Amino acid sequence: MAFKKRKFEVIVMEINTEGKTAKEMYKLLTGSIAPRPIALVSTQDKDGVLNVAPFSFFTVVTSAPPTVMxxxxxxxxxxxxxLQNIEDNPEFVINIVNVDLGEAVNNAAANFKPDVSEFEEVNMTPVPAKTIDAYAVKESPIHLECVLDRIIKVGKGFMVLAQVKHFVIDDALYLGNYKIDFQKLNPIVRFAGSKYGEIGNIISLERIVNHDKTLQK
Structure with a gap:
């Protein structure tokens, strides 16, 4: 499948970020950088109260060692x-979200009080992690059991780097040779505001190989 090029006159809107509010910048960023995967992070506080919350500023950092952010x-x-829970207990689970979990994940984003467990409020089931002192979401098809690498303060945000120590994967999604069937996974993704999405049209693009201007692996 090839991309079709459209001919049209480009009219641009220019917005300088200086002096703008965090809310204004959030709307521009989430509308422009889309879709985004969702990390459903399950933690526990010092008293053992379980917390689970979604974050759509989420990506892989490196595969050696396997680290996500x-x-x-x-x-x-x-x-x-x-964040407070991770500072108190640096072991936690990032639960991968599929479409079936969409409504519960959206509800888990509500601003519950610290002593209220979102697991109970949004009908998710906590299950003990296999290798760390944490709980995973049973309904999630892939669990990344993580330990904290570091927290980096950036402006009014906190970037959490986590090393993945163990994967727990639904057998129906595992293709062998460390590959996941992402179409069966059917992950839900975040756009802007209340808009979410799922996998649609898929295309395959081959990179240039054996070209005199490219380095060979």
Missing amino acids: FSIGELNERKKDT
Whole structure:
């Protein structure tokens, strides 16, 4: 399948970021950088209260060692429960979200009080992690059991780097040779505002190989 080029006159809107509010920038960023995967992060506080919350600023950092990143914003000038819990207990699970979990994940984003477990409020089932002191979401098809690498303060946000220590994967999704059937996984993705999406049209693009201007692996 080839991309079709459209001919049209480009009219641009220019917006300088200086002096703009965090809310204004959030809307521009989430509308422009889309779709985004969702990290459903399950943690526990010092008293053992379980917390689960979604974060759509989420990506892979490196595969050696396997490290992922998600970022947490401030909530009314205070730390969100997930961040506080990770500082108190640096072992947690990133649960991968599929379409079936969409409604529960959206509800888990509500601003619950610290002593309230989202697991109970949104009808998710906690199950003990296999290798760390944490709980995973049973309904999630892939669990990344993580330990904290570091937290980096960036402006009014916190970038959480986590090393993945163990994968728990639904057998129906595993193709062998360390490959996941992402079409069966059917991950839900985040756009802007209340808009979410799922996998649609898929194309395959081959890279240039054996070209005199490319380096050979």
